Amino acid sequence: MKWIGLTGGIACGKSTVSRMLRTHDIPVVDADEIAKEVVKPGSAGLKSVIQEFGPEFLTAEGALDRRKLGQKVFGHPELLHKLEAITHPLIREETRRRRRLYEDMGHKLAIYDIPLLFETRAKDQFDGVIVVACTKEQQKERLRRQNWSEDEIEMRIASQIPIQFKEQQADFVLHNNRDEQHLLREVDRLLKWLEELKNQN
Structure with a gap:
């Protein structure tokens, strides 16, 4: 494929x-969609992000406040690196799973x-x-x-x-x-x- x-x-x-x-x-496999999924409420990804950055980045509903976190990490390479070290391996793993799924379905x-x-x-x-x-x-x-x-x-x-x-x-x-x-x-x-x-x- x-x-x-x-x-x-x-x-x-x-x-x-x-x-x-x-x-x-x-x-179409959407990296942004997967990035949201790996930090959804109840996920291990969200737990790791909150342990690293603090509970102030949770919304009242218990979801990750992505915009607030983005404002904190963008322009600060060391903080962005910490966030990516948590999320990127999770995103890569889910991406591989979806790619294999389409291959198994016979898509070219x-x-x-x-x-x-x-x-x-x-x-x-x-x-x-x-x-x-x-x-x-x-x-x-x-x-x-x-x-x-x-x-x-x-x-x-x-x-x-x-x-x-x-x-x-x-x-x-x-x-x-x-x-x-x-x-x-x-x-x-x-x-x-x-x-x-x-x-x-």
Whole structure:
């Protein structure tokens, strides 16, 4: 089975593209979804995170306050490393399980939607890499619409490898820098590329 990485910068529209691919019956494993699952209430992952960072990062309902924790660790590499040391092994284990499941089902290709593909030096793990790209100003504007502060926006974008580098390293670049109709055309172009890739030996 071909294992394809899907990535991009924050607010470039990767999740939208991921949802569109699912509507075409392409299996998608979502790293963000798994990252939430491994720290869900009652999980060993959540217990480890709270032991490391403290109960103030729990919501009133007993769930992890991901935004509050993100504000604490981003921009502080030593704290981010501590968090990743807890969560990344759990995410990798669940990802392997889901990948094997799709292989056992006989799929020829599956997508791994992973925001930090290049940041975690994971490119060599894939048979191909798709990058969803837009301009930095578009990233900022989309995050402002989600009520992010300017400091949060700058810090989060600065913590990621520049999108231009990701485009240079990609096997396929999808441009999400115009309207929805343009994005649909870009996804059609991507589907043709995936079909060609699927049929390669």
